Amino acid sequence: MRYFELFNLPADYNVDLNLLNQRYLELQRAVHPDKFAGKSEREKLLAVQKTSEINDALAVLKHPVKRAEYMLSEQGVDIRAEQQTLQDPAFLMQQMELREALEDIQHSSDPETEIDAFESQIKLLDKQYSDKLSEQLIAQDLSVLEVAADNVRKLKFIYKLREELSRIEDSLLD
Protein backbone atom coordinates (compact mmCIF):
# COMPACT_ATOMS: atom_id res chain seq x y z
CA MET A 1 0.00 0.00 0.00
CA ARG A 2 1.60 3.14 -1.30
CA TYR A 3 0.99 5.46 1.67
CA PHE A 4 2.68 3.02 4.04
CA GLU A 5 5.53 2.43 1.57
CA LEU A 6 6.18 6.16 1.35
CA PHE A 7 7.12 6.12 5.02
CA ASN A 8 8.75 2.71 4.79
CA LEU A 9 6.25 1.29 7.27
CA PRO A 10 4.49 -2.08 7.26
CA ALA A 11 0.90 -1.89 5.97
CA ASP A 12 -0.66 -2.45 9.37
CA TYR A 13 -3.71 -0.73 10.84
CA ASN A 14 -1.88 -0.54 14.18
CA VAL A 15 0.65 1.87 12.82
CA ASP A 16 3.46 3.18 15.03
CA LEU A 17 2.47 6.84 15.19
CA ASN A 18 5.80 8.02 16.62
CA LEU A 19 7.71 6.32 13.86
CA LEU A 20 5.26 7.69 11.29
CA ASN A 21 5.87 11.22 12.53
CA GLN A 22 9.61 10.74 12.58
CA ARG A 23 9.68 9.38 9.01
CA TYR A 24 7.41 12.20 7.90
CA LEU A 25 9.83 14.83 9.24
CA GLU A 26 12.78 13.09 7.55
CA LEU A 27 10.97 12.97 4.22
CA GLN A 28 9.75 16.52 4.61
CA ARG A 29 13.32 17.73 5.11
CA ALA A 30 14.55 15.76 2.11
CA VAL A 31 12.11 17.44 -0.27
CA HIS A 32 12.14 20.88 1.29
CA PRO A 33 12.04 23.66 -1.38
CA ASP A 34 15.27 25.19 0.00
CA LYS A 35 17.15 22.10 -1.12
CA PHE A 36 15.94 22.62 -4.68
CA ALA A 37 16.78 26.30 -4.99
CA GLY A 38 19.52 25.74 -7.59
CA LYS A 39 17.83 22.79 -9.31
CA SER A 40 15.89 22.60 -12.55
CA GLU A 41 12.22 23.54 -12.81
CA ARG A 42 11.34 19.91 -13.32
CA GLU A 43 13.11 18.85 -10.13
CA LYS A 44 11.43 21.69 -8.23
CA LEU A 45 8.06 20.58 -9.49
CA LEU A 46 8.70 16.97 -8.50
CA ALA A 47 9.73 18.09 -5.02
CA VAL A 48 6.50 20.06 -4.65
CA GLN A 49 4.46 17.06 -5.80
CA LYS A 50 6.29 14.81 -3.37
CA THR A 51 5.64 17.25 -0.53
CA SER A 52 1.93 17.29 -1.19
CA GLU A 53 1.85 13.51 -1.52
CA ILE A 54 3.51 12.93 1.83
CA ASN A 55 1.23 15.50 3.45
CA ASP A 56 -1.82 13.68 2.07
CA ALA A 57 -0.44 10.33 3.17
CA LEU A 58 0.29 11.61 6.67
CA ALA A 59 -3.20 13.05 7.10
CA VAL A 60 -4.75 9.71 6.10
CA LEU A 61 -2.45 7.44 8.11
CA LYS A 62 -2.62 9.58 11.24
CA HIS A 63 -6.41 9.35 11.51
CA PRO A 64 -7.69 5.91 12.57
CA VAL A 65 -10.88 6.07 10.50
CA LYS A 66 -9.23 7.53 7.40
CA ARG A 67 -6.44 4.97 7.70
CA ALA A 68 -8.96 2.13 7.84
CA GLU A 69 -10.94 3.54 4.89
CA TYR A 70 -7.74 3.88 2.90
CA MET A 71 -6.71 0.30 3.61
CA LEU A 72 -10.20 -0.90 2.65
CA SER A 73 -10.11 1.01 -0.62
CA GLU A 74 -6.67 -0.41 -1.44
CA GLN A 75 -8.26 -3.82 -0.88
CA GLY A 76 -11.03 -3.00 -3.35
CA VAL A 77 -13.75 -2.04 -0.83
CA ASP A 78 -14.13 1.73 -1.10
CA ILE A 79 -16.63 3.09 1.40
CA ARG A 80 -15.37 6.68 1.41
CA ALA A 81 -18.04 8.20 -0.81
CA GLU A 82 -20.91 5.86 -0.08
CA GLN A 83 -24.29 7.36 0.69
CA GLN A 84 -26.10 4.27 1.83
CA THR A 85 -27.57 4.17 5.30
CA LEU A 86 -26.73 1.87 8.13
CA GLN A 87 -29.63 -0.26 9.36
CA ASP A 88 -28.61 -2.03 12.50
CA PRO A 89 -31.42 -1.27 14.98
CA ALA A 90 -29.56 -2.40 18.12
CA PHE A 91 -26.45 -0.39 17.28
CA LEU A 92 -28.47 2.68 16.29
CA MET A 93 -30.66 2.47 19.37
CA GLN A 94 -27.49 2.53 21.46
CA GLN A 95 -26.24 5.53 19.45
CA MET A 96 -29.53 7.30 20.06
CA GLU A 97 -29.26 6.68 23.80
CA LEU A 98 -25.66 7.88 23.85
CA ARG A 99 -26.68 11.06 22.03
CA GLU A 100 -29.44 11.60 24.59
CA ALA A 101 -26.95 11.05 27.42
CA LEU A 102 -24.64 13.62 25.81
CA GLU A 103 -27.48 16.14 25.79
CA ASP A 104 -28.09 15.52 29.49
CA ILE A 105 -24.43 16.15 30.32
CA GLN A 106 -24.83 19.77 29.33
CA HIS A 107 -27.47 20.26 32.03
CA SER A 108 -25.80 18.08 34.63
CA SER A 109 -24.78 19.41 38.05
CA ASP A 110 -21.42 17.65 37.78
CA PRO A 111 -20.55 17.66 34.10
CA GLU A 112 -16.86 16.88 34.60
CA THR A 113 -17.48 13.49 36.19
CA GLU A 114 -20.05 12.66 33.55
CA ILE A 115 -17.75 13.68 30.74
CA ASP A 116 -15.05 11.37 32.12
CA ALA A 117 -17.52 8.51 32.38
CA PHE A 118 -18.74 9.12 28.85
CA GLU A 119 -15.19 9.21 27.58
CA SER A 120 -14.45 5.78 29.02
CA GLN A 121 -17.63 4.50 27.42
CA ILE A 122 -16.50 5.82 24.04
CA LYS A 123 -13.09 4.22 24.52
CA LEU A 124 -14.71 0.83 25.13
CA LEU A 125 -16.87 1.14 22.03
CA ASP A 126 -13.88 2.28 19.98
CA LYS A 127 -11.99 -0.81 21.13
CA GLN A 128 -14.95 -3.06 20.39
CA TYR A 129 -15.03 -2.01 16.74
CA SER A 130 -11.34 -1.46 16.07
CA ASP A 131 -9.84 -4.37 18.00
CA LYS A 132 -9.85 -6.82 15.11
CA LEU A 133 -9.30 -4.32 12.30
CA SER A 134 -5.56 -4.98 12.15
CA GLU A 135 -6.19 -8.56 11.00
CA GLN A 136 -9.40 -7.88 9.09
CA LEU A 137 -7.99 -5.09 6.93
CA ILE A 138 -5.24 -7.24 5.44
CA ALA A 139 -7.54 -10.20 4.78
CA GLN A 140 -7.84 -11.62 1.28
CA ASP A 141 -11.36 -12.82 1.87
CA LEU A 142 -14.05 -10.39 0.73
CA SER A 143 -16.45 -11.48 3.46
CA VAL A 144 -13.85 -10.56 6.10
CA LEU A 145 -13.30 -7.19 4.40
CA GLU A 146 -17.07 -6.61 4.48
CA VAL A 147 -17.03 -7.23 8.23
CA ALA A 148 -14.16 -4.75 8.51
CA ALA A 149 -16.15 -2.21 6.46
CA ASP A 150 -19.11 -2.61 8.80
CA ASN A 151 -16.84 -2.03 11.80
CA VAL A 152 -15.38 1.10 10.17
CA ARG A 153 -18.87 2.47 9.42
CA LYS A 154 -19.73 2.03 13.09
CA LEU A 155 -16.45 3.61 14.16
CA LYS A 156 -17.51 6.71 12.24
CA PHE A 157 -20.50 7.05 14.56
CA ILE A 158 -18.23 6.56 17.57
CA TYR A 159 -15.93 9.31 16.31
CA LYS A 160 -18.93 11.55 15.80
CA LEU A 161 -19.81 11.02 19.47
CA ARG A 162 -16.24 11.90 20.38
CA GLU A 163 -16.48 15.14 18.36
CA GLU A 164 -19.76 16.05 20.02
CA LEU A 165 -18.29 15.35 23.44
CA SER A 166 -15.31 17.63 22.88
CA ARG A 167 -17.67 20.29 21.56
CA ILE A 168 -19.60 20.09 24.84
CA GLU A 169 -16.37 20.15 26.84
CA ASP A 170 -15.30 23.29 25.02
CA SER A 171 -18.65 25.00 25.56
CA LEU A 172 -18.56 24.21 29.28
CA LEU A 173 -15.10 25.68 29.62
CA ASP A 174 -16.18 29.00 28.19
Next chain:
Amino acid sequence: MAYSDKVIDHVENPRNVGTLDKNDPNVATGMVGAPACGDVMKLQIKVSDEGVIEDAKFKTYGCGSAIASSSLVTEWVKGKTLDQAAEIKNTDITAELELPPVKIHCSILAEDAIQAAIADYKSKQAK
Protein backbone atom coordinates in the same frame (compact mmCIF):
# COMPACT_ATOMS: atom_id res chain seq x y z
CA MET B 1 -23.61 26.76 3.14
CA ALA B 2 -26.98 28.45 3.09
CA TYR B 3 -30.08 26.52 4.03
CA SER B 4 -33.29 27.09 2.13
CA ASP B 5 -36.15 28.87 3.92
CA LYS B 6 -38.04 25.58 4.11
CA VAL B 7 -35.17 23.85 5.87
CA ILE B 8 -34.83 26.73 8.31
CA ASP B 9 -38.57 26.62 9.01
CA HIS B 10 -38.43 22.89 9.85
CA VAL B 11 -35.34 23.35 12.00
CA GLU B 12 -36.84 26.23 13.93
CA ASN B 13 -40.29 24.66 14.19
CA PRO B 14 -39.79 20.92 13.84
CA ARG B 15 -43.08 19.05 13.39
CA ASN B 16 -43.85 15.93 15.37
CA VAL B 17 -40.73 15.61 17.47
CA GLY B 18 -40.99 12.90 20.09
CA THR B 19 -41.62 9.25 20.69
CA LEU B 20 -44.56 6.91 20.43
CA ASP B 21 -45.05 3.95 22.77
CA LYS B 22 -42.97 1.22 21.20
CA ASN B 23 -44.92 -1.45 23.12
CA ASP B 24 -48.12 -0.49 21.31
CA PRO B 25 -48.66 -3.21 18.68
CA ASN B 26 -49.76 -0.54 16.19
CA VAL B 27 -46.53 1.45 16.59
CA ALA B 28 -43.50 0.68 14.45
CA THR B 29 -40.01 2.13 14.58
CA GLY B 30 -37.50 2.81 11.83
CA MET B 31 -33.91 3.41 12.92
CA VAL B 32 -31.32 4.48 10.38
CA GLY B 33 -27.94 6.12 10.44
CA ALA B 34 -25.61 7.76 7.93
CA PRO B 35 -22.01 6.66 8.39
CA ALA B 36 -20.87 9.56 6.19
CA CYS B 37 -21.78 12.13 8.85
CA GLY B 38 -22.73 10.11 11.93
CA ASP B 39 -26.36 11.27 11.81
CA VAL B 40 -28.91 9.07 13.57
CA MET B 41 -32.64 9.15 12.78
CA LYS B 42 -35.59 7.49 14.47
CA LEU B 43 -38.99 7.56 12.79
CA GLN B 44 -42.04 6.06 14.47
CA ILE B 45 -45.44 5.52 12.91
CA LYS B 46 -48.77 4.53 14.42
CA VAL B 47 -50.84 2.52 11.99
CA SER B 48 -54.60 2.05 12.25
CA ASP B 49 -56.18 -1.38 11.81
CA GLU B 50 -57.17 -0.23 8.32
CA GLY B 51 -53.49 0.27 7.44
CA VAL B 52 -53.49 4.07 7.54
CA ILE B 53 -50.72 5.99 9.28
CA GLU B 54 -52.48 7.96 12.03
CA ASP B 55 -49.49 9.49 13.73
CA ALA B 56 -45.78 9.90 13.20
CA LYS B 57 -42.96 11.13 15.41
CA PHE B 58 -39.26 11.57 14.86
CA LYS B 59 -36.06 12.15 16.69
CA THR B 60 -32.94 13.03 14.76
CA TYR B 61 -29.41 13.81 15.77
CA GLY B 62 -27.81 15.46 12.82
CA CYS B 63 -27.48 18.56 10.71
CA GLY B 64 -30.30 20.91 9.76
CA SER B 65 -31.02 19.07 6.53
CA ALA B 66 -31.40 15.76 8.35
CA ILE B 67 -33.74 17.31 10.90
CA ALA B 68 -35.78 19.03 8.18
CA SER B 69 -35.98 15.84 6.09
CA SER B 70 -37.33 13.80 8.99
CA SER B 71 -39.68 16.55 10.13
CA LEU B 72 -41.06 16.80 6.59
CA VAL B 73 -41.66 13.08 6.19
CA THR B 74 -43.62 12.90 9.46
CA GLU B 75 -45.98 15.46 7.92
CA TRP B 76 -46.14 13.62 4.62
CA VAL B 77 -46.80 10.11 5.94
CA LYS B 78 -49.71 11.09 8.18
CA GLY B 79 -53.01 10.03 6.60
CA LYS B 80 -51.27 7.88 4.02
CA THR B 81 -51.61 4.13 3.71
CA LEU B 82 -48.44 2.08 4.14
CA ASP B 83 -48.24 1.54 0.38
CA GLN B 84 -48.58 5.25 -0.32
CA ALA B 85 -45.95 6.10 2.30
CA ALA B 86 -43.60 3.54 0.79
CA GLU B 87 -43.70 5.50 -2.46
CA ILE B 88 -42.08 8.59 -0.96
CA LYS B 89 -38.71 8.99 -2.63
CA ASN B 90 -35.68 10.87 -1.45
CA THR B 91 -35.88 12.98 -4.60
CA ASP B 92 -39.30 14.27 -3.47
CA ILE B 93 -37.69 15.37 -0.21
CA THR B 94 -34.69 17.01 -1.92
CA ALA B 95 -36.99 18.88 -4.26
CA GLU B 96 -39.31 20.10 -1.52
CA LEU B 97 -36.48 21.25 0.76
CA GLU B 98 -34.20 22.42 -2.07
CA LEU B 99 -31.32 20.40 -0.65
CA PRO B 100 -27.92 20.86 -2.28
CA PRO B 101 -26.11 17.77 -3.66
CA VAL B 102 -23.90 17.40 -0.56
CA LYS B 103 -27.03 16.98 1.56
CA ILE B 104 -28.74 14.35 -0.55
CA HIS B 105 -27.72 11.67 1.94
CA CYS B 106 -30.01 13.36 4.49
CA SER B 107 -33.00 12.78 2.24
CA ILE B 108 -31.88 9.19 1.61
CA LEU B 109 -31.77 8.75 5.37
CA ALA B 110 -35.39 9.95 5.68
CA GLU B 111 -36.60 7.72 2.83
CA ASP B 112 -34.85 4.73 4.39
CA ALA B 113 -36.36 5.59 7.78
CA ILE B 114 -39.87 5.30 6.29
CA GLN B 115 -38.96 1.98 4.68
CA ALA B 116 -37.46 0.69 7.93
CA ALA B 117 -40.55 1.72 9.91
CA ILE B 118 -42.86 0.00 7.42
CA ALA B 119 -40.72 -3.14 7.51
CA ASP B 120 -40.80 -3.06 11.30
CA TYR B 121 -44.58 -2.74 11.25
CA LYS B 122 -44.96 -5.71 8.91
CA SER B 123 -42.66 -7.90 10.97
CA LYS B 124 -44.52 -6.88 14.13
CA GLN B 125 -47.86 -7.79 12.54
CA ALA B 126 -46.55 -11.12 11.32
CA LYS B 127 -45.80 -12.21 14.87
